[in-house]
Amino acid sequence: MKTYIRRREENDHLIVFYGDWGTDENLFTPLCRSDFDSIIFYNYSANEALVLPEKKTYKSVALIGWSLGVWAAEYLFLKTGIAPDVTIAVNGTPVPADEKYGIPHRIFEGTLNNISDRAMNKFYLRMFGDKTTLLKYRDRMPQRSIKSLQDELRWLYNRTMEQTEPGFRWDYVVTSRDNRVYPVKSMTGYWEKRKNTTQIVLPLPHYVFHEWTSFRDFVQFVKSFGPEGKTP
Template sequence: MKQIYLVRKHYPRLLLFFAGWGADENLFRDYHPDESDFLLCYDYRSLAFDSSALASYREIHLVAWSMGVWAAAQVLSELPLPLTKCIAVNGTPFPIDDEKGIPEAVFNGTLEGFSPVTLQKFRRRMCGSTETVKAFLAHEPFRPLEELREELACLKQEIVSRPAAPFKWDKAVIGSRDKIIPACNQEAAWRDTETIVCDEEHYSEALFREILEGM
């Protein structure tokens, strides 16, 4: 796992953000939370997480998106961190699941047929509209195709071999137009958690700005 500070001014508060599959710092470097350091986590080919730098913070706000919801729960569930807010965005603790995540056949099809064309189609579905695709491409992650395929394969291997982690989320934000993790599956996964359903796709620049800069 890569951990990169996008803002590091030694504030007593940290915004800890677990991004989704295929992301990197280019997609999120323009977000500036108020009076908070900002640490981005991505690349889940390994779940190794260095928590040593987090010891100095009095307060940590956690946001996780898509596959990052599962990854965050796996690595943070047993760490004694001062988490005061934990928000999941368009993700679930059951990322490959016919009823509570991405349908298994869809995930396997993406992995088995992964190619530049597959990636392009995925990103179009993730964004939904032409305007959102343009916003995404303006901050497109710079990661090699083979690295993305490896990450997807590692995620599958880890997800099927690990049980859902016992992690408490305060709130789950669900995009009603999500074409990656169907909204109905997200709602099923979060029956015991407060949810906010919004009129958004899987990726929304405006939604991220509202959440990341409003924490």
């Protein structure tokens, strides 16, 4: 696992972000601003130990899990010792490899067995939704080897097969109508049974964060929704 940490002594707000498979810090560092501390977890595997900063007291802690990062947040929560005030799931569920509420096993396994440069280019196109957005982020694309992508996805797949839902509290969930990575029907079906989670549906692709200038702006946007949620 990899950890990116940005902190300043005077900051009293923290945002913890769990990224999707196949990403690295390059995609997310522009969303980390100087007025809040940031911890980003990505490139999940058993090869590296969990790295955490020294303990610090904050006025607020927000946790965001994106795609497979929703599962990762639940899996790693107790290990980090970071207690969030608000939790936001984005385009994912706690059961990412699942016939009903996640990505079907045949697709998950097919992706794992066919990772290549060409396949990843197609994946990133689906992630961003269109070529225009993909080209906009060409300088921020993950710099990952094929082996590291294979190792990460294999580790994730094996761990998700072992874990049962631990009952993690998700305050909000953001799902995208134009998602071409995670089945919209699966996400909707899962989150509809979580009555205490406010649902927000956006007309966006799998990667939604290009609509905001920082993680803090995204959190404020999400928190502005009422308990019933709504569709813009």
